[in-house]
Amino acid sequence: MSVRPVVESDIPQVADLYWSYMRRRKGSAPPGLQPFLQELYFKNPFHDSAVPSLVYEDSGGKVVGFLGGIARPMSVCGQSILVAFGGNLVVHPEARSGVAAPRLLNTFLECKHDLVMTDSANDITRRILERLKFRTIPAMNIHWVRPVRPVHMGVYAMSRAFGSTISAGITLAAKPFCSLADSLAGRLSGNPFRQTKSPLRGSELDLETLLQCQTEFRNGYSLWPEYDLHSLEWLVGFMERRHVRGILRKVAVRDGSQKIVGWYIYYVKPGAMAEVVQIGGEHEATKDVLEHLFYDAWEQGAVALHGVVDIRRMAEFSDKGCLFTCRGGWTIARSDKPEVLEVLERGDAFLSRLDGEWALDPGD
Amino acid sequence: MSVRPLVESDLIQVTDLYWRFMRQKEGPAPAALRSFLHDLYFTNPWIDGASSSLVYEGTAGKIVGFLGVIPRKMSVCGQPIRVAFGGNFVAHPEGRSHLAGPRLLGAYMNGPYDAWQTDSANDLSRKLLEPLGFRTIPGLNIHWGRPLRPSHYGVYSISRAMGSAASSSLRIVAKPFCAVADSMAARLSFSPFRQTEPKLRGEELDVETLLQCLEESRKGYSLWPEYDAQSLEWLLRFMARVTSRGVLRKVVVRDDSKKIVGWYIYYMQRGSVGEVVQIGGEPRFTRDILSHLFYDAWAQGVVALHGVVEMRQMPLFSDSGCFFTCRGGWTVTRCRQPELLAILERGGAVLSRLDGEWCLDPGD
Numbered sequence: 001m002s003v004r005p006v007v008e009s010d011i012p013q014v015a016d017l018y019w020s021y022m023r024r025r026k027g028s029a030p031p032g033l034q035p036f037l038q039e040l041y042f043k044n045p046f047h048d049s050a051v052p053s054l055v056y057e058d059s060g061g062k063v064v065g066f067l068g069g070i071a072r073p074m075s076v077c078g079q080s081i082l083v084a085f086g087g088n089l090v091v092h093p094e095a096r097s098g099v100a101a102p103r104l105l106n107t108f109l110e111c112k113h114d115l116v117m118t119d120s121a122n123d124i125t126r127r128i129l130e131r132l133k134f135r136t137i138p139a140m141n142i143h144w145v146r147p148v149r150p151v152h153m154g155v156y157a158m159s160r161a162f163g164s165t166i167s168a169g170i171t172l173a174a175k176p177f178c179s180l181a182d183s184l185a186g187r188l189s190g191n192p193f194r195q196t197k198s199p200l201r202g203s204e205l206d207l208e209t210l211l212q213c214q215t216e217f218r219n220g221y222s223l224w225p226e227y228d229l230h231s232l233e234w235l236v237g238f239m240e241r242r243h244v245r246g247i248l249r250k251v252a253v254r255d256g257s258q259k260i261v262g263w264y265i266y267y268v269k270p271g272a273m274a275e276v277v278q279i280g281g282e283h284e285a286t287k288d289v290l291e292h293l294f295y296d297a298w299e300q301g302a303v304a305l306h307g308v309v310d311i312r313r314m315a316e317f318s319d320k321g322c323l324f325t326c327r328g329g330w331t332i333a334r335s336d337k338p339e340v341l342e343v344l345e346r347g348d349a350f351l352s353r354l355d356g357e358w359a360l361d362p363g364d
Numbered sequence: 365m366s367v368r369p370l371v372e373s374d375l376i377q378v379t380d381l382y383w384r385f386m387r388q389k390e391g392p393a394p395a396a397l398r399s400f401l402h403d404l405y406f407t408n409p410w411i412d413g414a415s416s417s418l419v420y421e422g423t424a425g426k427i428v429g430f431l432g433v434i435p436r437k438m439s440v441c442g443q444p445i446r447v448a449f450g451g452n453f454v455a456h457p458e459g460r461s462h463l464a465g466p467r468l469l470g471a472y473m474n475g476p477y478d479a480w481q482t483d484s485a486n487d488l489s490r491k492l493l494e495p496l497g498f499r500t501i502p503g504l505n506i507h508w509g510r511p512l513r514p515s516h517y518g519v520y521s522i523s524r525a526m527g528s529a530a531s532s533s534l535r536i537v538a539k540p541f542c543a544v545a546d547s548m549a550a551r552l553s554f555s556p557f558r559q560t561e562p563k564l565r566g567e568e569l570d571v572e573t574l575l576q577c578l579e580e581s582r583k584g585y586s587l588w589p590e591y592d593a594q595s596l597e598w599l600l601r602f603m604a605r606v607t608s609r610g611v612l613r614k615v616v617v618r619d620d621s622k623k624i625v626g627w628y629i630y631y632m633q634r635g636s637v638g639e640v641v642q643i644g645g646e647p648r649f650t651r652d653i654l655s656h657l658f659y660d661a662w663a664q665g666v667v668a669l670h671g672v673v674e675m676r677q678m679p680l681f682s683d684s685g686c687f688f689t690c691r692g693g694w695t696v697t698r699c700r701q702p703e704l705l706a707i708l709e710r711g712g713a714v715l716s717r718l719d720g721e722w723c724l725d726p727g728d
Contacts (some may be wrong), residue, residue, distance in 0.1 A: 138675045138711075139503075142688070311502045311675075318690030324506075326682030346710040347502065 001059055001098070003107045005052040006066070011038050013063040014055065018362070022090040036362045039238065044360075045231040046071050050112040051084040056091070056100040064092040065100035067108055070357055073226040074115075076340055080226070081114035087357040089125065105132060115340050119356035120329035134332040139311045139347035143328040145273075145304055146321055148294055150193050151181040152303040156273065171271075186298075192321045198253075198292040200285075205250035205263050207232050213252070213263050217280050221350035222343045239359050242267070245275055249300070253281065253292050262289035265354065270301030277359060278352040279307070286316040294320070311347035329358060367471040370417040370430070375402055377427040378419065382726075386454040400726040403602060408724075409595040410435050416448065418471050420455070420464040428456035429464030431472055434721055437590040440704060444590065445478035451721035453489065469496060478700050483720035484693035498696040503675040503711045507692040509668060510685055512658060514549055514557050515542035516667040520637065550662065556685050559663075562656040564649075569614035569627050571597045577616070577627050581644045587704070587713035603723050606631075609639055613664075617645065617656050626653035629718065630671075632664045640671030641723060642716040650680040658684070675711050693722060 006014065011034050018037070019029035041053045048071035056065030068088040074081050086108050091100045109116060109132065119140075121129065126136060147153040155174045185191050205213075211232055218224040227235075240248045246269030253262045262281020268274045274297045281289050297305050306328065309317050314324070335341050343349055353359055370378065375398055382401070383393035405417045412435075420429030432452040438445050450472050455464040473480060473496065483504075485493065490500060511517040519538045523531035549557040569577075571593055578596075582588035591599075604612045610633030617626045626645020630638050638661045645653050661669055670692060673681050678688065699705040707713060717723055 136679050138678045141679060314502050315500055315505060315690045315694075322689075324688035326679045330679075342710070 001057065001100075003054050003056050003065075003103045006041060006055045008038065008042055010055050010063050011041075014066045017063065017066055017090050017092060018088060021092060022088060033362060036241075040070075040360055040362060041068060043234075044070065044238075045234045046073065048073075048082065050082060052111065054104050054107055056095065056104050058095060064095035065104050066090050067104040068357075069108060069111070070360060071113075072355060074223060074355075075226055076114075076223045076343060081223075081340065082112070084108070084111060084113040084116045085357040086116060086118055087120065087360070088362075101128075105129075109334070114337060115333060115335040117331065117333045117356060119331045119353065120358045120361065121332055122329070126330045126332055129332050129334075132334070134334040135341060135345075136330060136332050137341075137344045138326075139345060140308070140331040140333075140349070140351065141326045142309050142311060142314065142324050143306065143326065144309045144317050144322040144324050145306050146290075146294060146317075146323075147193055147304045148195065148298040149178070149182040149303045150185060152178045152271070153273075156271075156303050195295050195298045196291065198288060198295055200253045200255060200261065200288050200292050201258075202251040202253050202292055202296060205252040205265070207236060209252055209260065210236075210250065210263065210265075213260065213280060217282075218350040221348055223340070223349035223351070225351065225355040235354070235359065239277070242361070245269070246272065247300075248277075249296070251292070251296060253285075253289050255285075261285035262292075264289060264293045264296075266293070266297070266305065266307070268297055268300040268302050271303060274300070274302035274305045276305055276307030276353075278354045279313075280352075283313065283316075286313050287320055290317065290320045290322075308353055310350075310352075331356070365420070365422055367418055367420050367429075367467050370405060370415045370419050370432075372402070372406060374419050374427055378430050381427065381430055381454050381456060382452060385456060386452060397726060400605070404434075404724055404726060405432060407598070408434060408602075409598045410437060416475065418468050420468050422456070422458060422464075428458055429468050430454050431468040432721075433472060433475070434724060435477065436719065437595075438587060438719075439590055440587050440707065445704070446476070447479045447481055448472065448475055448477040449721040449724075450480060450482050451484065451724070452726075465492075469493075473497075473698070479704055480698045481695065481720065483695040483717065484722045484725065485696055486693070490694045490696055493696050493698075496698070498698045499705065500694060500696050501705075501708050502690075504672075504695040504697070504708065504713075504715065505690050506673050506675060506678065507670060507689050508673045508681050508686040509670050509689065510654075510658060510681075510687075511557060511668045512559070512662040513542070513546040513667040515545040516635070517637075518542075520667055559659055560655075562652070562659050564617045564619060564625065564652050564656050565622075566615040566617050566656055566660060569616040569629070571600065573616055573624070574600075574614070574627065574629075577624065577644055582714050585712055585714040586707045587715070589715065589719040599718070599723065603641070606725065609633070610636065612641075613660070615656070615660060617649075617653050619649075625649040626656075628653065628657045630657070630661065630669065632661060632666055634665035635667060638664075638666040638669045640669050640717075642718045643671070644716075647677075647680075650677060651684055654681065654684040654686075672717055674714070695720070 015029040015034045015037055019025050051069045051071035053069045054067045055063045058064045067086055070085045072083045072085060074083045155178055159171050186195055207229060211227060211229060245267035249268055250265045252260050255261050262285050264279045265277040266274050333344055379393045379398045379401055383389050405415050416433040416435050418431045419427045422428035431450055434449045436447045436449055438447050519535060519542055523534045549555045550559045575593055575596055609631035613632050614629045616624055619625050626649050628643045629641040632638050697708060
């Protein structure tokens with residue numbers, strides 16, 4: 001029984017483990033999952049042998065545990081650092097009484113890195129990792145929600161608490177009422193969720209522009225992710241294949257003089273909650289960019305938007321009708337360098353869902 | 365036309381100014397308001413000699429502007445500092461064209477203080493103060509809400525946006541439905557609004573105990589307010605007189621061995637939202653203290669609670685079913701020394717609504 005780096009021939013076993021015990025699905029893993037995992041762990045442009053993905057083998061050589069590692073190059077005040085993101089930790093139930101999970105975690109933590117993080121831990125993982133000296137960073141755990149069809153959103157939220165059959169029944173039965181109520185609400189002048197067309201112009205955000213935006217708007221922050229065109233292209237391409245979250249929309253927002261004042265990237269699916277990956281731009285334009293995003297999501301049929309807010313922009317998000325919670329996946333971090341943790345804790349990192357493992361979730 | 369310190373004989377004019385142009389009420393100011401303002405600006409335990417509050421005299425000595433200033437004693441790493449809380453800033457329409465506002469603010473900012481702060485600025489005041497070097501610190505502006513009777517809270521929130529006649533009709537019509545729905549919400553085992561008898565024991569919090577608790581709670585922080593028994597007693601007595609917010613409840617929470625694990629102070633008003641002044645205690649008991657508070661407020665007939673949360677406690681509040689906004693009064697600060705601002709920005713201050721001017725609002 002031992003921990004070793006994952007090799008390509010482990011992928012079928014890893015896919016089964018992930019499918020059965022991480023996603024808790026019956027039957028064999030769908031054929032698309034294996035190439036997805038293969039691409040994620042063997043072809044990603046951030047690959048660094050210092051941050052390996054690990055498997056745990058039982059005495060018969062069977063893979064009974066897995067921990068995916070993704071390296072992300074970042075900078076702190078211009079100095080390069082290696083950030084290790086750990087995710088998709090899964091252990092076969094038969095091996096859970098043993099030491100599979102602790103050994104996988106300990107081996108991962110022994111790897112060379114400046115900072116180790118996860119940005120989508122559940123409550124159990126958070127509790128385990130906090131015992132391993134990880135810290136929950138409050139400034140990076142503020143999730144926002146903004147209804148764009150408030151009545152639909154209410155029914156959507158309620159239906160999520162039920163089983164799929166009941167949920168589908170409720171959604172279907174409530175649809176005509178919700179459509180009417182949201183349509184009426186959308187016209188009332190006093191409605192805080194009324195949609196108004198933004199005076200700014202939106203256009204498809206290409207990767208060169210995104211790269212320029214990332215470089216320009218990280219000014220004023222101490223920590224930021226490092227991308228080049230190739231890595232950004234791979235990342236966005238990978239995310240676009242993540243259909244379960246919806247269609248990935250990337251929009252650059254320009255003012256009357258065609259100057260880019262901001263941008264946003266989000267997954268949208270009609271009738272569901274849209275997941276926002278990144279919002280950026282001039283601080284002064286935050287409210288205008290949000291207004292553009294809300295209108296865009298409303299036009300696309302989303303019921304609400306959800307994302308993680310940069311604490312520095314929290315006031316502007318609040319002004320635009322967003323509510324905040326800490327529910328939606330925990331960001332926790334560990335580093336031997338207290339100054340790096342301090343940067344994160346004071347909200348001085350230019351980080352979004354684009355820059356961690358949330359964006360790389362293989363999904364269902 | 366000049367700015368000068370407030371003297372007792374100004375109070376008649378200041379009260380009228382406050383009543384008509386701050387509260388925008390008709391008719392003469394109630395007699396109790398003058399006595400309230402007198403106590404606030406002439407008997408508060410933080411004044412040294414002359415009042416720190418300022419008036420602006422128009423032609424013929426008529427007072428056309430007022431800015432209430434309460435200097436609060438605080439410590440930065442054990443070194444005493446004075447923080448001037450400005451509030452109840454009001455100018456007669458006649459005085460507005462004579463620069464009453466800018467001159468009062470100018471005199472306030474020239475005062476012998478280490479920092480200038482307000483913790484209940486509206487959007488307009490915030491916009492006015494930011495160009496004068498005041499900063500909106502995100503970590504000090506996170507308001508939390510926790511529905512206890514969700515249906516009643518929903519109706520309460522909607523009715524606040526309506527006129528008083530429509531508002532009371534809506535409440536009367538909705539009351540029976542809300543009572544049934546909320547009763548179920550409090551009893552159903554899977555309801556996030558379920559109320560259960562708390563494990564911890566609560567009893568009346570006296571001044572000496574609160575003083576001890578405050579001293580204990582400042583460990584690990586760099587900035588804290590300084591109190592003695594006399595100042596705390598004055599403050600709590602003053603706050604208890606603000607009946608427009610409800611009854612001031614002060615509860616100390618103990619474990620089975622009678623050891624104090626926390627405390628809370630809040631305004632309780634049956635059928636309305638309870639405003640939480642302060643919650644403190646051992647961090648590992650935060651959830652239990654919150655449960656105790658929620659049960660106490662629910663048992664008193666409160667529909668929801670609102671308060672301000674320190675950023676590092678957000679995950680625990682979120683775990684207890686709270687949501688967050690930035691609406692509810694802005695905290696904006698200007699510091700003489702950048703080090704002081706850095707402490708506030710990194711969340712190194714233990715400050716609550718007890719420690720500013722929010723708790724000194726004379727109300728209607």
